[in-house]
Amino acid sequence: MSSPSLVAVVGNPNCGKSALFNALTGLRQKVANYPGATVERRTGALMGRDGIELIDLPGTYSLTPRSPDEAVTFEVLSGKHDVEQKPAAILCVVDATNLAQHLRFVLELKALDLPIVVAMNMMDLAARERISIDVSLLSTRLGVPVVETIAVRKKGLTELTDKVISSFNAPTNLNIDYGDTIKLRQKAARKIANEVTLSEGIGHKSTRVLDSFLLHPLLGPVILFSLLFLMFQAVFSWAEAPMGVIDTGIGALQGIFSNLLSDGLLLSFLNDGILAGVGSVVIFLPQIIVLFFCILILESTGYMARAAFLMDRIMASVGLNGRAFIPLLSSFACAIPGIMAARSIANEKDRLTTILIAPLMTCAARLPVYTVIIAAFIPNDTVGGFGLQGLVMFSLYLAGILAALAAAAILKRTVTQGPSDTFILELPKYQVPNPRYVFSGLYERAGLFLKRAGTIILASTIILWALTLYPEPPVGADRPDVAYSFVGIIGGWLEVIFAPIGFNWEISAALVPGMAAREVAIAALGTVYSLSGSEEMIEAGLVSMLHSAWSLPTALSFLTWFIFAPQCLSTLAVTKRETGGWKWPLFMMGYLFALAYGASFIVFQTASALL
Amino acid sequence: MNAISSTAVSLDTLSPGACGTIAALGGTANNDMVDRLREIGFAEGLDVEFLHQSPFGKDPIAVRVGDMTVALRRAEATLIKVNIV
Numbered sequence: 001m002s003s004p005s006l007v008a009v010v011g012n013p014n015c016g017k018s019a020l021f022n023a024l025t026g027l028r029q030k031v032a033n034y035p036g037a038t039v040e041r042r043t044g045a046l047m048g049r050d051g052i053e054l055i056d057l058p059g060t061y062s063l064t065p066r067s068p069d070e071a072v073t074f075e076v077l078s079g080k081h082d083v084e085q086k087p088a089a090i091l092c093v094v095d096a097t098n099l100a101q102h103l104r105f106v107l108e109l110k111a112l113d114l115p116i117v118v119a120m121n122m123m124d125l126a127a128r129e130r131i132s133i134d135v136s137l138l139s140t141r142l143g144v145p146v147v148e149t150i151a152v153r154k155k156g157l158t159e160l161t162d163k164v165i166s167s168f169n170a171p172t173n174l175n176i177d178y179g180d181t182i183k184l185r186q187k188a189a190r191k192i193a194n195e196v197t198l199s200e201g202i203g204h205k206s207t208r209v210l211d212s213f214l215l216h217p218l219l220g221p222v223i224l225f226s227l228l229f230l231m232f233q234a235v236f237s238w239a240e241a242p243m244g245v246i247d248t249g250i251g252a253l254q255g256i257f258s259n260l261l262s263d264g265l266l267l268s269f270l271n272d273g274i275l276a277g278v279g280s281v282v283i284f285l286p287q288i289i290v291l292f293f294c295i296l297i298l299e300s301t302g303y304m305a306r307a308a309f310l311m312d313r314i315m316a317s318v319g320l321n322g323r324a325f326i327p328l329l330s331s332f333a334c335a336i337p338g339i340m341a342a343r344s345i346a347n348e349k350d351r352l353t354t355i356l357i358a359p360l361m362t363c364a365a366r367l368p369v370y371t372v373i374i375a376a377f378i379p380n381d382t383v384g385g386f387g388l389q390g391l392v393m394f395s396l397y398l399a400g401i402l403a404a405l406a407a408a409a410i411l412k413r414t415v416t417q418g419p420s421d422t423f424i425l426e427l428p429k430y431q432v433p434n435p436r437y438v439f440s441g442l443y444e445r446a447g448l449f450l451k452r453a454g455t456i457i458l459a460s461t462i463i464l465w466a467l468t469l470y471p472e473p474p475v476g477a478d479r480p481d482v483a484y485s486f487v488g489i490i491g492g493w494l495e496v497i498f499a500p501i502g503f504n505w506e507i508s509a510a511l512v513p514g515m516a517a518r519e520v521a522i523a524a525l526g527t528v529y530s531l532s533g534s535e536e537m538i539e540a541g542l543v544s545m546l547h548s549a550w551s552l553p554t555a556l557s558f559l560t561w562f563i564f565a566p567q568c569l570s571t572l573a574v575t576k577r578e579t580g581g582w583k584w585p586l587f588m589m590g591y592l593f594a595l596a597y598g599a600s601f602i603v604f605q606t607a608s609a610l611l
Numbered sequence: 612m613n614a615i616s617s618t619a620v621s622l623d624t625l626s627p628g629a630c631g632t633i634a635a636l637g638g639t640a641n642n643d644m645v646d647r648l649r650e651i652g653f654a655e656g657l658d659v660e661f662l663h664q665s666p667f668g669k670d671p672i673a674v675r676v677g678d679m680t681v682a683l684r685r686a687e688a689t690l691i692k693v694n695i696v
Contacts, residue, residue, distance in 0.1 A: 061650035098678045101652045182646055186654045203678070211680070215663040215673060309682045313667035322671070322682075422644075422687055423671055424651055427680040 004053040006085055007046060007164055008077060010109070011093035012102055013059035014302075014428035016121040020093050020151035021056040022436055024161070031444065040340075041084075047161045055087070062182065063108055067346040077112055089115040089167045091160075096126035096133060096148075097201070097429070100186075100193035106142060107178045107185045115167040118146040119160055124153065125429070131201035138196040152434050204429045207302075211427070214306050224310050227303075231294040232332075232397075235364075239286035246286070250279035269465065272527065277461025280368065280523040281453045287364050288449055289442060291333040296441045299326075300433035305425055312423045318405050319412030321345075321423040324354045328404070331361035335571045337445065339578055347421030353411050355578060356588055359571055360404035360564065362397045365518040369562050370396055372522055376546040377555040392559075399563050403595070415587070452517075452570055460516035461523065467513075468527050482528055487512065491528070501561070501597060502554040502604040511567070518567045553607035557600040564596035618695055622659065622674065623688035629661040631693035633676070645690055652679050659693055 009024075011017040022029075025044025046052040057076055058069035065071035072081070079086035092109055094102035109116055120135060139146040145163040149156035178188040213219055254271045261267040298304045304326055312322030323345050331338030338358045345351040374389050381388045412420065464487065473484040482488050483505075491509025498508045506528045514521030522542070529545050546555070566572065566589050575585040619634040633655050637645050653659075653676055662680065663673040671684045 062646075064646065064650070066647065098652075101677065101679065182649045183654075186649060190654070190656075201678075207680070211663065211673070217664075217666040221666050305682070309663075309671060309673060310665065310667075312671050312682075312684070313665045422684050424647060424681065424683045424687060426651060427673060427682055429680075 003085070004045075004051050005088040005168060007052060007054050007089050007091055008057050008087040009054055009091045009093065010057050010073060010077065010105075011059055012061050012095070012105055014426055015059070015093045015095040015102060016151045017059055017093040018056060019434055019437055020119060020121055020149060021054060022440060023151045023154050023157060025054055027440060027443070029440075046164065047157065049161075052165070054091070055084075060105075062105065063112075067344060068351075069343045070346075077109070077114070087114060089117065089164060091117050091119060091164055093119045093121050096120050096122050097129055097131055097204070099133065099197065100190045103142075103193055104182070104185050104189035106144075107189055108182075110142075110144075110178070111180075115170045116142075116144045117160065117163045117167050118142065118144055119149045119156070120146055121149050121151055123148045123155070124150045125204075126201070129201040129204060130199060132198040134196045134198055138192070141192045141195065152436070207429045210430050211306070214303070215309065220306075220310055224307055227298070228329075231291070234294060235287050235290050238290045242286035243283055246279075246283050250275055250283075268469075269462075273462050273465035274458065276526070277464070277520065277523050278453055278458050281365075281457045281517065281519050282450070284364050284367065284519065285446060285449060287367065288333050289446055291364065292330075292337075292442055292445045293438065295330055295333070296438045297433050300431065300437050302428040302430045305427045308423075308425055309427065316420075316423075318409040319420050320350055320353060320408055321421055323423065323425065324350065327354055327358060328361055331358040331363060333445075334363050334365070334449070335359045335361065335568065336448075336574050339571070339574050342578070345421070347418075349412070349416045349418040350421050352579065352584065353408050353416045355575055356411055356416070356584070356591075357404040357407050359566055359568070359588065359592060360400050360407060362400045362563070363518075363568075365568065366396075366562050368519045368522045370559065372542055373546070373555055373559050376543045377550075377552055396559060396563060399560075403563065407591075407595075456569060457517050457520060460513050460520060464513035464520070464524060464527065482509075487528065500604070501600040502551070502557040502608070503561075504550075504554070506549070507554075507558060514567050516569050518562065518565075521562075521567070551608075552611060553604050556607050557604035560603045561596050561600045564592050564599060566592035566596075619692045620695065621689045622661070622691040622693050623672070623685040625661045625693070625695075627661050627664060629693075629695065631659055631695040633657050633659050633691060634694045635692040637690060644687060648683075648687065648690060651681055652676050653681070653691060659691070 009017060009021050021042070021044070024046055026048070029042055029044040031040055031042050042056040043053050046054050055076070057073040060066075060070040060073045063074050063077065065074045075081040076084045076087065077090065090109055090112070092106050094106065106116065106118060118139075120133070120138075126133065135146050135148055145167065147156050147160045147163055149160060178185050214223055254275050257267060257270050257275075261270070295304075298307070307329075308322035308325050310322075311325040315322050315324050324342070326344070327338045327341035329338075330341050335358045338361065339355050342351050342354045342358070345354055370393055374392055378389045378392050383391060467486040467490075468482050470485060473479075473481045477484060487509045488505070490512055491505040491507075494508035494511070495503065495505040498511075503511075506525065509528050510521050510524035513524045525546070526542050529542065529549070550558075572585040572589060575588055576582060579585070625631075633653060635655060636648060636653055657677045658675075660675040661672065662675055665671050669685075671682050672688060673680055673682045674688075
């Protein structure tokens with residue numbers, strides 16, 4: 001045996017498939033992307049056995065693909081996938097509390113002529129709803145092994161593993177014909193479900209009760225917007241302490257280097273190049289973790305589908321549907337996971353539109369920019385009981401949202417024109433959040449973020465550092481050293497373009513490395529304004545420095561620029577991967593730069609005329 | 612059970628609180644949409660209950676069908692014919 005046997009884990013959405021996959025593989029999963037495709041390939045060894053590899057295929061209601069990720073499930077199972085080998089067996093996860101519906105999918109899978117093992121999951125929920133099922137009769141009727149499992153409590157995993165291993169050599173052709181239309185399979189599934197169900201159960205009472213509040217015509221929207229408000233509160237307040245710790249840690253590290261090394265190129269490289277640059281990004285890890293924690297909790301409980309339901313009408317007014325709300329919400333942390341989450345949108349044009357507007361949601365990387373500029377230019381006064389600085393921050397977020405909605409409406413009428421998809425979504429039963437799901441999700445997101453900081457952002461800060469040092473200033477120079485460097489030269493060229501929106505050569509120069517990632521622009525401004533020292537000193541120093549160096553119209557124009565400008569190479573790279581070419585990332589870059597320039601021009605010229 | 616009785620109405624015409632049994636799925640055309648409705652769990656003979664409607668414009672709606680809750684827009688709900696009980 002050269003390559004391990006592949007076992008495909010499949011099931012309808014909301015059957016606890018991912019929880020079972022996590023329980024069977026542990027944290028040592030491999031997440032990769034199929035070359036050129038938009039779907040993550042998530043695999044792991046079955047209960048530590050190296051010879052058997054489980055693959056978590058996207059959840060689907062049928063083998064008729066309705067979205068790009070469902071197409072992968074179909075291709076892998078039918079052996080038509082470009083790179084994936086045909087699985088040796090299928091592990092189909094069914095929800096014991098919704099048997100007839102999930103059995104229909106099992107019957108459809110049987111036509112594939114692969115060994116199947118059924119995991120009857122959520123047996124704890126079934127017991128609570130007083131549903132009782134004759135599992136051995138079900139196994140006889142289906143002609144495949146059926147194992148009762150409770151993924152979240154790791155029950156039934158050993159038996160399931162044994163059944164999967166022994167299924168490899170089991171005969172598959174059982175000659176039971178359930179018919180070839182979905183209507184016939186529905187009938188057959190209901191017949192079997194009725195036979196094996198010993199007691200019908202009482203339904204999920206708490207879901208009914210919760211929905212009567214959470215989907216209430218008045219309370220529903222109030223609760224949704226309060227939750228979103230609390231979530232953003234949490235991002236700022238919970239993350240404050242750990243951010244301080246990271247900040248101090250970076251400062252301490254810079255202090256150690258300063259003591260160990262003498263002043264020179266190496267010290268400057270370590271402190272100003274690496275620590276200042278990467279540190280200015282890593283400091284946002286706590287905020288990203290808090291935001292994803294909230295999103296994962298909302299997903300895990302089943303509330304996210306309700307949010308999509310409540311938002312559908314608003315999304316429909318710009319030609320999208322409620323499902324687009326979930327990727328857009330993730331984009332408040334970072335556009336990259338948001339763009340990837342758009343995979344669940346079935347309609348290609350809707351998916352493209354969602355991807356194109358995702359960068360307009362204010363991501364965590366804009367926070368350092370907003371924070372520094374607001375601190376420097378907006379007085380800490382109160383207006384009608386609200387802090388003025390907070391109000392400005394809020395309006396920047398709001399401007400992003402409104403711009404995204406307007407952009408979607410225009411895109412759907414022009415470049416991504418086409419019939420828009422309808423909205424059909426299962427509202428799953430409410431569940432207590434699964435800690436394993438939440439923490440493995442967080443672990444993955446944090447890892448991706450740190451990887452980005454360690455690669456693209458590290459590289460760009462090193463390049464920037466070098467470009468600010470060379471060429472060296474001539475003897476007897478009367479301007480700061482940086483003005484004679486490559487950064488200064490490039491900034492001088494760009495200043496011609498940016499002068500109408502109020503940007504001086506220092507800002508223009510800082511925008512160049514800021515292309516790699518928005519937050520780098522702040523570190524770059526620090527470097528360009530010839531500040532040195534710890535990260536803390538740069539921030540404090542920058543605030544007062546900018547206050548005296550920029551006019552208010554310039555500051556407002558700079559804030560406006562950051563609402564729109566697509567300054568993130570990772571976003572453009574992920575857009576290229578998800579849309580399969582350079583066309584859409586280039587379009588995204590073009591339209592966002594045009595918006596940024598146009599809006600900044602209006603803000604700068606208006607503010608200059610008024611003030 | 613599958614016959615459309617004279618009392619069968621489209622699901623989209625109902626209001627919250629209404630209960631019934633699905634009499635038929637389909638309409639003049641749009642078979643692919645009927646398949647999608649079947650995939651997510653709509654089938655003849657299943658109990659259906661109109662639970663909620665969107666606070667904004669009363670569309671989409673949320674219904675209980677069998678053991679699950681499904682949200683859909685009224686445009687698609689026209690394909691679901693219900694015998695009211």
